[in-house]
Amino acid sequence: MAKVMVVDDEPDLRDMINLMMQKEGYETETAENGEDFLKKIDDFQPDIVTLDVMMPGLTTKEILDKIKEKKSDPKIILCTVVRFSDNEKKRLFDMGNVIDYITKPFDFDIVIKTVKEHVK
Amino acid sequence: MQKEPDIVKELRESEKLGLFYTKIQSTYEQLETMDDIFENIPDKTIIFADENHEETGKISKEITHEINNLINTSPITFFLWKNVEGWPVEFTSDNVKNIFGYTAEEFISCDVSFIDAIHPDDLKRTISEVEKYSKEKTRKEFTQKYRIITKNGKIKWIEDKKIIRRNKQGKITHYHGILWDITNHKIAVERYKILFDSSRDALMTFAPPDWKFTSGNHATVILFKAKDEAEFTKMGPWDISPKYQPDGESSTEKAKKMIEKAMDKGSNFFEWMHKTLDGKEFPTTVLLTRVEIEKNKPFLQAIVRDITEIKKAEEEIILAKIELERKNQQHMDIMKRMNRLSHETETTLMDLNQIFNNAADGIVVINKDFRILRINQTYLEMFGIDKTRSIGKKCFEVFQFQRCQTDNCPMRKIIKNNKRDEYEETIMNNNNTDISCFVTSLPYLNSNNEVIGIVENFRDITELKKIESELREYSEQLVSMNKELVSTQDEREDYVAQLEERTAQLQKINTELSKSEKKIKQQNNKLKKLDQLKSAFLNITSHELRTPMSSIKGYVQMILKETLGEITDEQKKSLEIVLRNTNRLDNLIQDILDISRLESGTMKFITEITNINKMISDVVETMKSSAELKEITIHSEVLDNVQDLSIDQDRVKQVLINLMNNAIKFSSEGTVINVRAKTENENILFEVQDFGRGIPKNQQKMVFDTFYQVDSGVDRKFGGAGLGLAISRGIVLAHGGKIWVESKVNKGSTFKFTLPIKSVEDLEERFKDVDVFRLQAIS
Numbered sequence: 001m002a003k004v005m006v007v008d009d010e011p012d013l014r015d016m017i018n019l020m021m022q023k024e025g026y027e028t029e030t031a032e033n034g035e036d037f038l039k040k041i042d043d044f045q046p047d048i049v050t051l052d053v054m055m056p057g058l059t060t061k062e063i064l065d066k067i068k069e070k071k072s073d074p075k076i077i078l079c080t081v082v083r084f085s086d087n088e089k090k091r092l093f094d095m096g097n098v099i100d101y102i103t104k105p106f107d108f109d110i111v112i113k114t115v116k117e118h119v120k
Numbered sequence: 121m122q123k124e125p126d127i128v129k130e131l132r133e134s135e136k137l138g139l140f141y142t143k144i145q146s147t148y149e150q151l152e153t154m155d156d157i158f159e160n161i162p163d164k165t166i167i168f169a170d171e172n173h174e175e176t177g178k179i180s181k182e183i184t185h186e187i188n189n190l191i192n193t194s195p196i197t198f199f200l201w202k203n204v205e206g207w208p209v210e211f212t213s214d215n216v217k218n219i220f221g222y223t224a225e226e227f228i229s230c231d232v233s234f235i236d237a238i239h240p241d242d243l244k245r246t247i248s249e250v251e252k253y254s255k256e257k258t259r260k261e262f263t264q265k266y267r268i269i270t271k272n273g274k275i276k277w278i279e280d281k282k283i284i285r286r287n288k289q290g291k292i293t294h295y296h297g298i299l300w301d302i303t304n305h306k307i308a309v310e311r312y313k314i315l316f317d318s319s320r321d322a323l324m325t326f327a328p329p330d331w332k333f334t335s336g337n338h339a340t341v342i343l344f345k346a347k348d349e350a351e352f353t354k355m356g357p358w359d360i361s362p363k364y365q366p367d368g369e370s371s372t373e374k375a376k377k378m379i380e381k382a383m384d385k386g387s388n389f390f391e392w393m394h395k396t397l398d399g400k401e402f403p404t405t406v407l408l409t410r411v412e413i414e415k416n417k418p419f420l421q422a423i424v425r426d427i428t429e430i431k432k433a434e435e436e437i438i439l440a441k442i443e444l445e446r447k448n449q450q451h452m453d454i455m456k457r458m459n460r461l462s463h464e465t466e467t468t469l470m471d472l473n474q475i476f477n478n479a480a481d482g483i484v485v486i487n488k489d490f491r492i493l494r495i496n497q498t499y500l501e502m503f504g505i506d507k508t509r510s511i512g513k514k515c516f517e518v519f520q521f522q523r524c525q526t527d528n529c530p531m532r533k534i535i536k537n538n539k540r541d542e543y544e545e546t547i548m549n550n551n552n553t554d555i556s557c558f559v560t561s562l563p564y565l566n567s568n569n570e571v572i573g574i575v576e577n578f579r580d581i582t583e584l585k586k587i588e589s590e591l592r593e594y595s596e597q598l599v600s601m602n603k604e605l606v607s608t609q610d611e612r613e614d615y616v617a618q619l620e621e622r623t624a625q626l627q628k629i630n631t632e633l634s635k636s637e638k639k640i641k642q643q644n645n646k647l648k649k650l651d652q653l654k655s656a657f658l659n660i661t662s663h664e665l666r667t668p669m670s671s672i673k674g675y676v677q678m679i680l681k682e683t684l685g686e687i688t689d690e691q692k693k694s695l696e697i698v699l700r701n702t703n704r705l706d707n708l709i710q711d712i713l714d715i716s717r718l719e720s721g722t723m724k725f726i727t728e729i730t731n732i733n734k735m736i737s738d739v740v741e742t743m744k745s746s747a748e749l750k751e752i753t754i755h756s757e758v759l760d761n762v763q764d765l766s767i768d769q770d771r772v773k774q775v776l777i778n779l780m781n782n783a784i785k786f787s788s789e790g791t792v793i794n795v796r797a798k799t800e801n802e803n804i805l806f807e808v809q810d811f812g813r814g815i816p817k818n819q820q821k822m823v824f825d826t827f828y829q830v831d832s833g834v835d836r837k838f839g840g841a842g843l844g845l846a847i848s849r850g851i852v853l854a855h856g857g858k859i860w861v862e863s864k865v866n867k868g869s870t871f872k873f874t875l876p877i878k879s880v881e882d883l884e885e886r887f888k889d890v891d892v893f894r895l896q897a898i899s
Binding site: 013 | 668670674675678681684706
């Protein structure tokens with residue numbers, strides 16, 4: 001079964017996505033910010049990561065750059081409150097590892113569908 | 121397929137003979153099987169077995185007849201020699217005459233001995249060969265080639281296949297000979313050999329299965345620096361090639377491909393890198409031709425030509441071309457520079473001319489013969505002279521100054537002194553006006569510094585003179601005024617006192633002013649801070665409001681889907697209400713965010729090419745369920761010619777959804793809503809029509825204002841914050857369109873908006889120029 005890592009500084013949101021993933025049968029792990037995520041990633045070796053783009057501490061770009069130095073090479077789904085233009089999407093996806101994004105407030109079905117799609 | 125050389129054709133002729141021989145051979149083998157029958161007839165052979173012999177007669181008669189017929193109609197001659205001293209001929213076929221010129225009779229009767237017919241140079245070899253093969257106990261046959269001399273002295277080459285016949289004791293009794301004329305074949309081979317050897321091209325042959333060289337001519341031996349042909353024929357093509365060809369392919373692999381192609385297509389012409397036996401590489405062309413002299417035994421002939429010189433020449437041509445190109449380029453550059461210079465010169469000349477003509481001073485250039493060479497516009501105007509009547513004319517005739525033709529003529533002075541001269545002069549011009557001039561005379565020099573004329577510069581100082589005299593007058597006036605001033609000294613002191621008082625007042629005002637300036641600055645800072653706060657508020661609302669919404673929505677959805685365990689119907693219904701209200705709240709937050717963004721000019725627009733038909737049917741599909749609740753039917757109509765637009769599809773959909781939401785909200789149950797799109801001039805016109813309660817004329821313009829509600833009381837019933845239309849208007853304006861409403865109370869409303877067909881390049885940029893909340897809706 002695939003491994004999903006939920007990275008969000010908002011405990012309620014983090015727990016919720018974590019629960020959704022567990023109920024879908026994925027093995028899960030959580031992280032409360034970029035540093036925490038980078039600390040845990042190589043132990044857990046996730047297949048998929050849902051990564052909040054607005055967290056205190058490291059910026060999304062810094063996190064994405066640092067993943068490159070790690071052993072793990074997970075697919076990353078960004079969680080955001082804004083829409084992206086095609087250019088912005090391209091730039092995001094060029095940063096490596098990023099494969100998709102979901103917008104807040106999350107719709108249960110969309111979160112599940114998005115993760116499921118990339119687990120294959 | 122290449123044309124077959126004559127020589128090969130001739131070689132092939134001999135093949136027919138071979139076929140013929142094969143047929144004879146098979147007939148002969150039939151006879152062999154009857155050996156047992158004939159063994160009792162010691163001195164006879166089947167060919168001329170006694171026709172009357174009881175046992176063999178019948179068969180032999182048939183066979184003899186057949187063979188004789190066969191032999192006599194063929195180019196083959198048959199001999200039967202008895203194995204005794206001198207090999208007397210016991211039998212020979214009648215057609216022997218065709219080859220030897222002697223008749224069969226002449227041979228059988230021993231008028232001519234067969235040995236005598238053999239060429240003396242080949243006789244010894246021929247006899248020793250027969251003796252050698254005869255000693256081999258198991259040998260049945262052997263083949264010889266030798267020359268004979270015919271009856272009329274001609275020399276011919278013969279191939280002679282001899283069959284050895286032994287009696288039961290193993291003693292050789294006879295030799296059968298099957299002979300044919302191979303002179304032509306021999307000549308062909310000789311000619312081929314001569315051609316082969318004397319060719320200046322390297323010719324070689326090589327044959328399957330191991331594809332080693334079978335021959336190589338003199339040119340080949342020299343080209344590859346072999347000792348001799350024998351050394352060359354020990355090798356295959358890969359031994360005279362470098363390990364790799366210039367294209368990187370291994371020579372062995374590539375050679376195999378080339379051979380395969382030549383064998384398949386008949387010939388193959390290509391370039392190949394070869395190598396001499398002492399290791400020097402050189403480029404060549406190779407023509408491989410398939411040759412098949414003996415049936416099913418094809419081999420390849422190769423013609424190799426050293427193209428080192430050609431390659432070198434090619435390279436030189438390329439270098440020469442590059443050089444030529446470079447020269448061309450240089451030439452072009454020079455031309456360009458010349459053009460530029462010529463242009464610059466022209467411009468400079470024009471500039472100089474302009475400067476000359478527009479100079480503030482009148483300038484004239486006169487040569488030693490008193491002829492006017494140049495005269496500028498200022499001069500002409502100053503003295504009222506016509507240009508066409510002055511150039512080339514004598515100066516004193518044109519100007520008629522008082523000083524002309526006197527000792528005061530500046531020309532005369534210049535020629536005398538070669539010195540610059542300056543003086544003031546009053547000259548009457550052609551309009552009889554006196555002009556005061558400051559004149560500068562300069563010698564006009566050629567490149568050798570010789571005086572060839574004069575340049576005169578006239579500065580009009582008439583005005584200056586006038587001012588000078590006025591100044592003098594003023595000065596006198598001042599002196600007299602000064603005197604008066606002294607007398608009003610006392611008055612002045614009073615005035616000073618007054619001034620001081622005023623100054624003090626002004627200083628006070630100034631202090632107050634700087635105070636209020638400080639205040640304004642403080643207020644300004646406050647405003648800036650407020651603006652920052654507003655931006656921060658936007659960020660917080662977008663993140664902080666929506667984050668908790670996510671948790672609420674997610675958990676409710678999970679519970680509803682019974683992911684966290686079963687729930688009762690009542691719980692389900694309650695949670696559905698929670699979810700619906702959560703969505704409503706979320707929509708409201710979304711609307712407030714949109715309004716804030718529109719207001720602050722930070723709304724994000726993402727354009728994409730959009731099919732209008734599809735967009736409208738998407739929206740209708742979305743709205744269907746809420747329309748069905750009120751049993752409202754939505755009719756949509758998009759005219760075919762409506763073209764695709766470059767717009768922010770999601771935002772325009774939002775406009776349509778807002779309008780349709782309103783239409784549904786204000787329609788009575790069971791009515792119809794029409795949605796249309798059509799091309800109108802340079803715009804696409806969208807319409808959403810309902811047959812609801814309508815909007816009074818005086819309120820039609822205000823419906824697009826923020827937080828406006830047609831009737832607060834009623835709208836409480838209908839719900840909504842009054843933001844939808846304001847947002848819609850902002851979106852439409854940003855797209856460069858217009859939005860308005862046509863409505864009659866109790867008849868219904870038609871909301872209309874246009875979007876321009878020509879796409880607005882940068883919506884966000886454009887949007888900053890649109891003051892969304894001050895413009896009024898246009899009807």
